[in-house]
Every structure is written in structure tokens, then in C-alpha cells.
Amino acid sequence: MNAPITHPDRFVHDPSDDRPHLVVVGNGMAGCRAVEEILARDAAKFRITIFGAEPRVNYDRIMLSPVLAGEKQYEDIIINDESWYLDNQIALIAGDPVAQIDRQSQIVTAQSGQIERYDKLLLATGSDPFVIPVPGKDLPGVVTFRDLDDVNTMLKASEQKGGKAVVIGGGLLGLEAAHGLHLRGMDVTVLHLMPTLMERQLDEAAGWLLKDALEARGQTILTGADTQEILGDRHVEGVLLRDGTRIEADIVVMAVGIRPNIRLAKEAGLAVGRGVHVDNDLLTSDGNVLAVGECVEHDGQVYGLVAPLWEMCRALADGLTKEATGYTGSVTSTKLKVSGIDVFSAGDFSGGEGCEDIILRDASRGVYKRVIVKDDQIQGAVLYGDTSDGAWYFDMLKKGRDISDIRDNLIFGQAFAEGGGNADPDFAVAAMADDAEICGCNGVDKQTVVGAIKDGSQTVDAVRSCTKASASCGSCTSLVESLLSLTLGGDYEGAREEAPMCGCTSFTHDEVRKLIVDKNLKAIPQVWQELHWTTPNGCASCRPALNYYLLCAWPGEYVDDQQSRFVNERLHANIQKDGTYSVVPRMWGGVTSPKELRAIADVTEKYGARMVKVTGGQRLDIFGIKKEDLPAVWADLNAAGMVSGHAYGKALRTVKTCVGSEWCRFGTQDSTGLGIKLEQMSWGSWMPHKFKMAVSGCPRNCAEATIKDFGVICVDSGYELHVGGNGGITVRVTDLLCKVETEEEALEYSAAFVQLYREEARYLERTAPWIERVGLDYVKSRMLDDPDERAALAARFRLSQSFFQDDPWAKRAAGEDDKLHQHMAEIRPMEAV
Amino acid sequence: MKPKSQLTAEWLDIGPMDQLPAMGARTLPVQGGEEIAIFRTAQGEIYALHNKCPHKGGPLSQGIVHGTEVTCPLHNWRISLASGEALGEDNGCVPTIPVRIENGRMYLKRAEALASIKQDVPA
Numbered sequence: 008m009n010a011p012i013t014h015p016d017r018f019v020h021d022p023s024d025d026r027p028h029l030v031v032v033g034n035g036m037a038g039c040r041a042v043e044e045i046l047a048r049d050a051a052k053f054r055i056t057i058f059g060a061e062p063r064v065n066y067d068r069i070m071l072s073p074v075l076a077g078e079k080q081y082e083d084i085i086i087n088d089e090s091w092y093l094d095n096q097i098a099l100i101a102g103d104p105v106a107q108i109d110r111q112s113q114i115v116t117a118q119s120g121q122i123e124r125y126d127k128l129l130l131a132t133g134s135d136p137f138v139i140p141v142p143g144k145d146l147p148g149v150v151t152f153r154d155l156d157d158v159n160t161m162l163k164a165s166e167q168k169g170g171k172a173v174v175i176g177g178g179l180l181g182l183e184a185a186h187g188l189h190l191r192g193m194d195v196t197v198l199h200l201m202p203t204l205m206e207r208q209l210d211e212a213a214g215w216l217l218k219d220a221l222e223a224r225g226q227t228i229l230t231g232a233d234t235q236e237i238l239g240d241r242h243v244e245g246v247l248l249r250d251g252t253r254i255e256a257d258i259v260v261m262a263v264g265i266r267p268n269i270r271l272a273k274e275a276g277l278a279v280g281r282g283v284h285v286d287n288d289l290l291t292s293d294g295n296v297l298a299v300g301e302c303v304e305h306d307g308q309v310y311g312l313v314a315p316l317w318e319m320c321r322a323l324a325d326g327l328t329k330e331a332t333g334y335t336g337s338v339t340s341t342k343l344k345v346s347g348i349d350v351f352s353a354g355d356f357s358g359g360e361g362c363e364d365i366i367l368r369d370a371s372r373g374v375y376k377r378v379i380v381k382d383d384q385i386q387g388a389v390l391y392g393d394t395s396d397g398a399w400y401f402d403m404l405k406k407g408r409d410i411s412d413i414r415d416n417l418i419f420g421q422a423f424a425e426g427g428g429n430a431d432p433d434f435a436v437a438a439m440a441d442d443a444e445i446c447g448c449n450g451v452d453k454q455t456v457v458g459a460i461k462d463g464s465q466t467v468d469a470v471r472s473c474t475k476a477s478a479s480c481g482s483c484t485s486l487v488e489s490l491l492s493l494t495l496g497g498d499y500e501g502a503r504e505e506a507p508m509c510g511c512t513s514f515t516h517d518e519v520r521k522l523i524v525d526k527n528l529k530a531i532p533q534v535w536q537e538l539h540w541t542t543p544n545g546c547a548s549c550r551p552a553l554n555y556y557l558l559c560a561w562p563g564e565y566v567d568d569q570q571s572r573f574v575n576e577r578l579h580a581n582i583q584k585d586g587t588y589s590v591v592p593r594m595w596g597g598v599t600s601p602k603e604l605r606a607i608a609d610v611t612e613k614y615g616a617r618m619v620k621v622t623g624g625q626r627l628d629i630f631g632i633k634k635e636d637l638p639a640v641w642a643d644l645n646a647a648g649m650v651s652g653h654a655y656g657k658a659l660r661t662v663k664t665c666v667g668s669e670w671c672r673f674g675t676q677d678s679t680g681l682g683i684k685l686e687q688m689s690w691g692s693w694m695p696h697k698f699k700m701a702v703s704g705c706p707r708n709c710a711e712a713t714i715k716d717f718g719v720i721c722v723d724s725g726y727e728l729h730v731g732g733n734g735g736i737t738v739r740v741t742d743l744l745c746k747v748e749t750e751e752e753a754l755e756y757s758a759a760f761v762q763l764y765r766e767e768a769r770y771l772e773r774t775a776p777w778i779e780r781v782g783l784d785y786v787k788s789r790m791l792d793d794p795d796e797r798a799a800l801a802a803r804f805r806l807s808q809s810f811f812q813d814d815p816w817a818k819r820a821a822g823e824d825d826k827l828h829q830h831m832a833e834i835r836p837m838e839a840v
Numbered sequence: 841m842k843p844k845s846q847l848t849a850e851w852l853d854i855g856p857m858d859q860l861p862a863m864g865a866r867t868l869p870v871q872g873g874e875e876i877a878i879f880r881t882a883q884g885e886i887y888a889l890h891n892k893c894p895h896k897g898g899p900l901s902q903g904i905v906h907g908t909e910v911t912c913p914l915h916n917w918r919i920s921l922a923s924g925e926a927l928g929e930d931n932g933c934v935p936t937i938p939v940r941i942e943n944g945r946m947y948l949k950r951a952e953a954l955a956s957i958k959q960d961v962p963a
Contacts, residue, residue, distance in 0.1 A: 544863060544882045547904040547911030547918070570863040574902035574913040582913055586899045831866040831878060832854050834953060 018093050026054045029327075030115055030123050032105045032271065033131030034059025036068055037300025037316050039087055040450075041129060044324035046095055052328055055097045056123055058115070061154055062102030064088055068154070069313050072345075075158050075187030078527065086475075108275040110293055127327070130272055130283060130291070130298040134265040134311065139175065143237030149259045152184045164258035165191035172196070173246045173256040175234055177204040179341060181262035182221070186345040188260070189226050196254050197221070198232040198246065200263075208341045208352040213375055213391040220348050220373070265311050267302045282309045287333040288326035289319055299323050305336060312339045317450025340401045342394065342447065347536050351397035354387030354404045355379065362386060367418045369393075372543055376418055383411040395539065396420040402443045436489035445490070446476040446483045456487060460494040467491065485513070509548040511540045516769040520556050529561055531568055545571075552770035555657065558693060559765050562807040569824070575655035578827065579815045580637055581628075588637060589630045591654035592644045593690060596664045596682035596702075597625035606647030610640050623734075624661030624699060626652055635828055641816035650814040653690065657771070659761075660699045662686040663711065667704030667721065676721035678704035681750055685719075685757055691812040692761065692804070695768040695777075699733075700757070713741045716764075716774040717757055722746075726753040730760055730786065731778035739775040742783045745791055756790065759797045762804035763789055851940055851947035854878070857886065858944070865901040865910070867891055868948075873956035876937060877901035878946065879921050881908055886939045887921035888948055890956065894919070894932025 029045070031038045034057050042055060059065075070084040092099045100117060107116045113125050136151035138144050150160045161184070164170055170193045174185040177199025189195045197204075203214030204221075218228050233249040237259055245255045267282035278284040278292035282304030289297045289305075299319045301311055310316070315337035322334035340353035356379050367376040374392035378385060378400060384407050388400040399421040403410060410417055416424035421438070439445075441454040451474050459473045470487050471477050477484045492499045507513050514522065519538065528534045531553050535545060545553065550571035557565045575581050580588035590610075594603065607627055611619050617631035632640055641651075654660060662685045665671065667678030682702040689700075701712035702719040712718025718729040718741050725748040729741035744760070747753055763786065768777040778786055790797055819828075860866055860880035868876040868888075877891035877900050885908065891901045898914030908921045918927040924934040935956070938949035 542907060544906050546906050547916060550904055550906065570861065570905065573904070574899075578902070582899070582902065584896065584898075584914065586897075826859065826861070826866065829866075831859055831868050833869050833871065834852065834854075834873075834876075835871040 018096055018098050020054050020056070020096075020098055024054050026052065027126035028124060029053035029055045029127045029129065030125035031055065031057040031129045031131060032108075032115065033057075033129075033133055033300070033302075034061065034063075034065055034099065034101060035131060035133050035300070036065070036086070036313065037133065037302075037320065038129065038131030039065040040316065041131060041299050041320040041323050042095075042097065043087075044320045045327055048324050048328040050095070053127070055095070057092075057097055057099050058103065058105045058117060058123075059099065059101040060104035061156075063155065064092070064099070064101070066155070071152070071155065071158050072183035072187055074155075075152075075161060075184065076190045077187070081155060105271060108271055108296075110275055110277075110296065113295065126295065128296045129323075130296065130302060131300045132268040132271060132302045134267045134301040136261060137264040137266050138261050139234060139263055141234055141236055143239060143243065144261075146237055146239050146243045147241070148239070148243035148257065149237060149261060152180055152260055152262045153265070161188060161258065161260065162191065164188075165193050167257060168192070169194065170257040171255050172258045172260065173198060173254055174260045174262055175246070176260075176262035176264070177201070177228065177230065178207065178262065178264065179205060179343060180265075181260070182217075182343060182345060184260045184262050185221070185226055188258075189224065193258075194227075195225075196227040196229065196256075198234060198248070198254075199228070199230045200233055202230050204228065204230065205343070205350070205352075208389075209350065209391070210356050210377060210389050212377070213350065213352075213389050216373065216375055216391050217343075217348065217350060221345075265301065267304070267309055269302060272296075272298065272302070280304045280307075287322070287335065288331045289323040289334060290326075297323060297327075305334065308336060310337060310339065312341060314339055314444075314447065314450060338401075338405050340397065340447075342397070347533055349390070349392055349394040349536075351390040351394035352388065353397065353401045354385065356387035356389050365414075365418045378418055380410065380414070380417075383409050383414070385410060393420075398444060398447075399439075402440060406440075436486055437493055445486050446474075449475040451476040453490065456490050457494055460491055465491070465495060465499070508552065509546055511535075511542040511545050511549050512538060514538055516552065519553070520560070523556055523560050529557065529565055531557065531571060551576075551657075555693060555695065555770050559807070563810040569827075576657070578634065578637060579641075579651055579655060579819065580632065581655045583630065585631075586634075587630070588632045588634060589628050589654075590632050590637070590640055590644075591622065591626050591628045591652035592649035593652040593686075594626050594649075595686050596662055596679050598664075598679060598683065599627075602647050603649055606644055606649065610643050613643070614640055622654070622661075624654075625663050626654065626661055628654065635830070638819050638822075638825065638828055642820035645814070645817050645820055650690075651816045657694050657696050658698065659686070659689045659692050659694065660697050662689075663699070663701040663715070665702075665704045665709040667702075671704055673707060674704035674721070675723050676704060676726065676750075678702040678710065678719070678721050681719060681721075681726075681753060682710075684750070684754060688754060688758060689761055689804075689808070691814075692765070692808055693811060694761070694765055695770050696773045698761065698764070698774070714738060715741065717760055719753055719757075724748070726750070728753065728756055728760075731774045731783070733773055733775045735773075737775075739779075742778065744783075744787065755801050756797070758804040759790055759800035760786075762800040762807070765804070765807075766800075850950055852950050852953055854946050854948055856945050857884075857941065860886070863905045865903075865905065867899075867901050870953065870956060872958060873954065874935075876948070876953060878939075879905055879910060881905060881921070885921075886941060886946055888937040888939050888953075889919070889921065889924050890935050890937075892934060893917055894924075894926055894934050895930065900934070 065087040067084040067086050073079040103117045103119045105115045106118045116122050136153045150157050172188045172193040172195045174181045174197045177197050185195045185197045203211050204217050235249045236247040238245040238247055243259050245253050247253050269279045269283050272283040273279050283298040283302050285298050285303045285305050289299050291298050300316050318337050319334050322332055325332040343350040362379050362381045365378045377389045379387040385404040390397050413424040439453050442452045445451050445453050445456050455474050456476050459470050464470045464473045467487055477487045508516050534553055554568050554571040569577050580590050611629055614636045616629045620628045622628050662682040664679045664682030668674035698716045700717045701710040701715040703710040703712045704721050712720050713729055714732040714734050720727040727746050728744045730744045732739050732741035863882050865877050865879040875891040876888055879887045891899050893900055893912040895917045898912040900910050902913045903910040909918050911918050917930050924936040926932040937952040940947040
């Protein structure tokens with residue numbers, strides 16, 4: 008993933024090109040962004056050469072945290088790939104840092120000795136991580152968190168099972184590093200000198216909430232921890248604190264801060280302070296040398312965040328290509344990129360004379376919001392748990408908006424304060440100012456997105472590739488969608504036809520499923536948190552659906568949530584109108600035996616069941632069993648060799664068969680035998696809805712296979728496979744999927760079909776409406792076009808089955824979850840007195 | 841099952857809270873009266889209602905608990921755990937019984953818990 012760029016087709020300037028030469032020192036976010044801004048204004052003005060210290064193209068440094076956390080790959084965070092340099096005729100010299108600047112002769116010399124003459128020089132050297140000067144700081148295993156090499160070092164360390172990591176620094180960067188290492192399976196300790204985490208961005212209350220949340224995830228957080236020494240002989244072994252505490256470590260990450268990299272500028276005699284001094288047009292003390300990004304000091308300020316960089320680049324490009332607009336400094340906001348923990352802060356929250364706090368706490372949702380107001384203007388905001396209004400507060404803060412008219416509702420957020428409870432999600436977006444920021448990662452404002460849409464970008468993907476809005480962390484995708492629908496109105500093709508999953512979310516079923524996989528979500532509360540559920544713990548509609556989507560996505564890994572199961576699936580029996588239950592033991596392919604029948608008869612009498620009924624799926628249903636008696640009933644049935652029939656589940660129900668060639672004079676194949684094999688292969692599997700199968704031994708179709716989810720009709724030459732039928736309110740006859748020759752193929756195709764349905768149908772959607780929705784051709788294309796894909800589907804089904812073919816009755820009969828079946832106590836007033 | 845409950849003048853001790861799973865419920869039959877369902881929400885609040893949906897008598901204790909509501913397993917009526925009222929479009933109400941928590945034990949208000957008993961209730 009990390010091969011240095013070789014330059015077989017690297018762009019080289021034509022010697023006859025006599026346009027002014029712009030040389031950029033630094034191939035990072037600032038340098039490349041400045042070039043992009045210049046190109047956007049006047050693509051032909053300069054001949055451009057970029058020097059980069061890292062042997063790579065331009066990537067998004069702020070997305071290194073998700074790479075470390077395993078949420079992104081390096082390829083995902085490339086901002087400009089090699090073709091960008093080629094297409095824009097930019098000469099890239101990567102892996103060869105500039106060593107010296109000669110301002111007199113206007114020449115830069117690279118480490119390799121390569122020399123470039125410049126007309127304009129742009130310094131974008133960024134910043135260096137600050138390493139605290141303690142003994143042991145140079146030991147192998149001590150790393151900073153600044154570039155991809157650092158990430159790779161950390162990833163290597165995390166490969167060792169149970170490895171221990173110490174992160175020094177509990178600020179933004181340190182916590183993101185700790186989060187990533189923790190997700191990679193390391194035992195992580197964060198050492199922070201100050202009493203609360205992220206004290207520069209968060210107030211004490213939010214700092215504590217954050218500490219709590221991180222500790223609950225299993226990280227150790229030590230505040231007030233002063234590092235005295237890094238221990239180890241040949242490699243780091245631990246950290247010693249000033250109070251004598253020793254902490255073991257296989258890797259130590261220094262993330263205490265950064266400082267502007269001003270070495271080149273200083274040696275070249277440019278005016279520097281903490282950073283390279285620049286004026287409002289980003290010019291240094293030399294009129295031919297500009298500087299931008301984290302390496303500069305403007306009006307006494309240095310910035311370590313990405314938003315000011317965008318603003319500087321705009322001003323710089325304006326000044327170089329047309330009329331100077333001037334950079335006047337930035338107000339910054341921060342967001343912590345730790346998935347599942349939403350933290351936002353902006354402005355000044357230290358309080359002081361004349362400042363008032365407006366605070367909202369919602370302990371049950373884990374929400375803390377504090378807005379600091381002075382003279383009817385927002386001074387600062389700290390949001391924890393619910394950061395959706397961060398951009399709104401930040402916008403008002405930057406503009407100094409008078410908030411006296413909305414003050415009463417300010418803390419409840421934009422929709423409430425301005426919308427009068429307007430539930431239309433587009434409303435808030437419509438109300439945003441033209442220059443309000445949509446994408447914080449890439450510095451894209453509303454008018455840019457709207458402009459792109461008007462110029463023909465009519466989908467999220469098109470907007471993304473055109474403006475980069477929502478191309479990095481993706482959290483602004485819904486804003487982009489809203490702008491699409493506002494701008495295009497009814498013409499917006501992507502306007503959702505699908506209703507949201509339920510009232511708790513604005514995502515559709517398909518979106519939720521995709522996000523579960525994309526974001527690696529493995530628990531229901533994590534889904535609520537990450538996808539911004541509007542209810543504290545979902546509803547009776549979304550909870551079972553989420554439970555299913557998670558268990559389908561992560562078989563063997565996801566822990567089933569009993570409280571999100573419908574009663575029938577929780578109690579493994581069918582509730583009846585009087586509150587008693589019916590019990591259906593499995594009879595493979597509809598075949599039973601005297602032993603099984605005897606056990607069913609005995610159970611019926613022993614537990615006073617009022618009725619035994621043959622079901623439509625050729626099974627016996629025992630009615631009128633009390634909740635308390637269920638485990639004993641199951642124990643008796645288990646003893647006769649019977650397991651759960653799953654007649655209560657969104658699951659494989661039954662495989663109905665006829666007697667086939669073994670008995671029937673018309674039978675062409677062993678339909679009973681195939682039915683038994685199908686049922687043994689697929690019992691126990693959870694599905695989006697109930698799933699029924701049948702096998703008929705000849706086209707007379709006595710097993711009614713053509714109104715089943717998956718039906719087989721045996722013929723002399725093989726097996727016809729039918730899909731997507733059901734009885735029910737709207738009867739649907741199956742479609743013929745294909746014909747196969749052998750029983751093995753019939754089983755393989757069945758497994759593949761079941762898995763395709765499990766993975767792609769929406770919860771509570773049977774195969775019939777699913778096939779009507781996606782089309783038979785689609786199902787055929789997934790099942791028939793590519794044997795490897797079919798085999799992969801079948802393999803995923805078998806993998807899933809290796810976890811789910813486990814008789815739930817046996818576990819309950821053995822005492823699992825016994826409280827579900829027992830009364831807690833009983834009130835007998837007559838006795839008790 | 842032997843009655844574990846202890847009767848005091850005003851409150852019935854029905855046992856420790858940890859017998860109840862979060863977002864779950866358990867049942868408490870009342871001899872000669874209506875079964876009571878005891879609910880525990882995600883936030884740890886405890887509520888007691890008759891285990892009988894006002895619609896068709898479904899066992900509310902078997903419903904899915906979310907927020908401070910339970911959805912009846914028979915026909916998806918949503919019932920407020922706090923008031924016993926049906927929510928949304930539906931109309932109806934199930935009796936609630938006041939609950940008190942003390943030292944991790946749950947107590948039901950005696951008068952309401954026994955109110956459904958048809959026979960004379962001993963004083």
C-alpha cells in the first residue's frame with residue numbers, strides 16, 4: 008500500500024515553457040490545496056513544480072486516524088492521485104525534500120542536489136510533531152503520529168497479540184491514535200498531563216464525559232500524568248511517570264502537540280516567530296516567497312487545524328491570480344474523529360466577565376451542550392453526544408449574529424430555534440447561509456455545492472467527485488443530499504423513493520444495512536449512536552430489524568439481543584390470543600416416526616394442551632402450552648430426538664415434500680430425500696421473513712412447490728428450481744429460476760438463493776415482494792451468471808449456518824434464560840396476612 | 841412457588857431489581873386478580889402495569905420495551921409504561937401500580953396491586 012512513486016510517466020516541464028515558475032515546498036494538504044485553488048482561478052498562469060518529503064502523492068492527513076482505526080485504507084484518503092499531477096502538468100518531486108533556499112538567486116536545492124529556479128516560491132512545510140525531551144525519547148518503538156509511515160509503524164506494533172500501547176497526550180491527535188490502536192486490539196493507556204482530556208477544546212464537564220466513554224470502551228486514561236522517562240534498553244519497554252508509576256509498553260506514541268516547521272524559512276533569513284511570518288496575502292518578508300498552512304504565523308496566530316488552511320489557500324490564490332481579497336484570520340472548530348463519540352467545540356469557552364452559559368444535559372442520551380453567550384453573541388460552544396448543530400452554532404459565532412430573538416430555544420438546536428419544530432430535514436439546509444460550510448474535511452461551502460449541482464452534478468457521487476464535499480469522512484452526505492433535492496426539486500433522481508426504516512431514523516433499510524457493513528457496526532446501540540437515531544432505544548419496528556441485519560452481517564460475532572426479538576422468537580414458540588403458546592417440533596421433510604408421535608402425544612396430555620393440529624407445512628402443532636411449561640415440554644421433545652421447528656421465527660420454516668420415487672408411481676426423483684437434505688442444510692437460519700420450501704416429485708406438484716419461497720419440481724432429467732412464491736393474502740406463483748441436473752446442484756443453488764435473500768431483502772420482506780422489487784433478472788444475474796459468485800453465496804450461507812444450527816430448545820431446556828419463563832414472584836394476599 | 845413477597849401496611853416487597861433485565865419485563869400473578877407485569881427500561885426505571893393490553897388482552901410483559909413504552913406482542917399497540925394509556929391513534933388504558941425502589945428492592949403500592957381482586961381483600 009505504500010510503494011514510493013516511481014516516475015515512468017512523471018510530468019516534466021518543457022524547457023521552452025517560459026511562464027513564471029511556481030515552486031511549492033510541501034506536497035501535503037496545504038501545498039496541494041493552494042495549487043488547486045490557483046488552477047481553479049487561472050490554470051495557465053504558472054508552470055508548477057511541487058516538492059514533497061514523503062514518497063507519495065497528496066493524501067488527506069486528517070484521515071490518518073480512520074486508517075489507523077481500520078475504517079479506511081490509504082487508497083481511500085488520497086486527495087490527488089498521479090493523474091492529477093499529469094493532467095494539470097505539475098512536476099512532482101516526491102521523496103526528495105528541499106534542503107536549502109537561495110533567495111538571492113531564487114533557487115531551491117533538494118536533498119538529492121536537484122536544483123529548481125523559481126519565480127514564486129510557496130512554503131507549505133506544515134508542522135512537526137513535538138517530542139517531549141525525556142530520556143528514552145529516541146528508543147525504537149517511540150513514534151509520533153504525523154504521517155503514513157507513523158501509522159504503518161503503529162499497525163505493525165498492533166499485529167502482536169495483546170500488545171501494550173502508551174499514548175502520551177490526551178488531545179485530539181492522541182485520542183484518535185489511542186482509539187485506533189485500541190480497535191486494532193492493543194491494550195491502550197493514555198497519559199495526559201492536564202486534569203481533563205482535550206482541555207483546549209473541551210470544558211471540564213465534556214472532558215469527563217469523554218473520559219468516561221473511553222474508559223467504558225476499555226482504554227485506560229491517566230490524567231495529571233507527567234512522563235519522566237521512557238524505559239527500555241534496545242526497544243521501548245515502558246514509561247515511568249514522575250509519581251513513580253511504571254506502565255509497560257511495546258509502543259509509545261508521542262502526541263503532545265505539533266509545532267510549525269520553519270527551519271527552511273529561518274535558514275533562508277525570512278522573518279519568523281513561532282511560524283513563518285505572513286501578511287494578509289500570505290506573503291512572507293520576501294515578496295517572491297509565500298507561505299501557507301500550519302507553518303505560518305498570521306497576526307500572532309498559528310493554526311493546527313484544517314479549516315484555516317482552506318481560508319488561507321483561497322486568499323493566497325486570489326492574490327496570485329487576480330485581486331487580493333486578504334486573509335483575516337480564522338475562528339476554528341474541532342471535531343473528534345472517534346467513531347461513536349461525538350464531540351464538537353468552537354470558539355472561546357473559558358467564560359469570564361459578562362459571559363453567560365446556556366447548558367443542556369440529557370444524561371440518558373449522554374448529551375451535554377454548552378453555548379457561551381456574551382452581549383447576545385455566541386462566544387463558544389461545546390457539544391458532547393449530539394453535535395448535529397455544531398455547524399449552525401459555529402456559523403453564528405463566526406458571523407457574530409445577534410441571537411437575542413432565538414435565545415430561549417438556542418440550546419435546542421437550529422430546527423427548534425428557527426424552524427418552529429419544522430420536521431423537514433431540508434429546512435435547516437435551506438436556511439443555511441451561502442458561505443456556510445457543508446464539508447468540514449474538505450472546506451466546501453454551500454454555494455460551491457449548489458454551483459456544482461447547477462452545473463450538472465445531479466447525484467451525490469457527482470457532487471463528491473466535482474467538489475470533494477462528503478468525500479472524506481462522509482458525515483455531511485445528508486447535507487449534500489438535501490442540497491440536491493432543494494436545488495433540483497423534483498428532478499433529483501436520487502430523491503428517496505424509499506421511506507425511512509421507521510420514525511427513529513431518516514435512513515432507509517438499505518442504507519442502514521450498508522452503513523452497518525461500511526462502518527463496521529456490531530451492536531444495536533452502536534448503530535443508534537453512529538446513525539443518529541432520534542429515539543433513546545429504538546422502537547418495536549426497528550429493533551428486530553437491526554438485530555437481524557447485525558446477525559446476518561456478522562455471523563458468529565454479533566451477540567443476539569433477546570430484548571429486540573419479537574415474543575415468539577424470544578420464547579421459541581408461537582403466542583396465541585389467550586397468551587398461551589403453541590409448539591411445533593421439527594419433522595425433517597415432513598417425515599415422522601412412532602417414537603416422535605408418542606412423545607408428542609405424551610406432551611399433549613402431560614401439559615394439558617388443548618389441541619394438536621396438522622399445519623399447512625406438514626408438521627404437528629401442539630396448542631395451549633403455558634409460558635412456564637415451555638422448557639419442560641422442550642426437554643420431553645428433545646428426549647425423543649426432536650428439535651425446534653422454528654414455526655415462530657423469521658426463519659426457515661418447513662420443507663414440504665411428497666413421497667416421490669420411493670413410493671409414488673409417478674415420482675421421478677427422491678423428493679422426500681431431497682426435502683430432508685434441504686431442511687437439514689437450512690434449519691436454524693434466521694431470515695428477513697419466514698421462508699418456506701417444498702419438493703415435489705413430479706410436475707403434478709403435490710407438495711405445492713410453486714407457491715413456496717424456494718420450490719423444487721423433480722422431472723426425469725433433473726430438478727426445476729422455482730423461487731419467489733407464497734400463499735397468503737396476495738398469492739404469488741413462483742418464477743422458474745433454472746433447471747439443474749443433480750441433487751448436489753439443487754442444494755447448492757438453494758443455499759445461494761437463501762443467502763442472497765438473507766443479505767439483500769429488507770426485514771419483513773418475503774421473497775415474493777423482494778423479487779418483484781429487484782426483478783427476476785437481477786436474481787438470475789447474481790445466481791447464474793458467475794459460478795464463483797454463486798459458490799461464494801452458498802459458502803457464506805454455510806458459514807452462517809455453522810453458528811446458527813444450534814437447537815434453541817435444548818439450551819432453554821437446560822436452563823438458559825430460565826427467568827424468561829418464570830414468574831418473578833406471586834402475590835397471595837390470603838396467605839400472606 | 842412459595843410467595844416471597846412480604847406484606848407491609850402500604851407497600852409490597854416484590855424482590856430485588858436485578859431480577860429484571862434492562863428493556864425487559866417479568867410477571868407477578870395475583871391470586872384471584874389480574875397478573876401484574878413489572879418493566880425495567882434501558883435507563884433502569886421500574887414500572888408496574890396489569891399484564892393485559894386494553895385492546896385484546898395481550899400479555900404486555902412479552903412486548904418490546906423502548907423508551908418508556910411497550911409495544912403489545914399481539915397487535916402492536918403502544919402503551920405508555922408511566923400512565924398505562926395507549927399511545928398514537930389507539931385509545932385505551934391499562935391500570936398502573938405505583939412502584940417504589942429502596943436499597944435495590946422493588947415495592948408495589950399495596951392498594952393498587954390488590955385492587956383487581958374480586959373477593960373481599962383482608963384489610
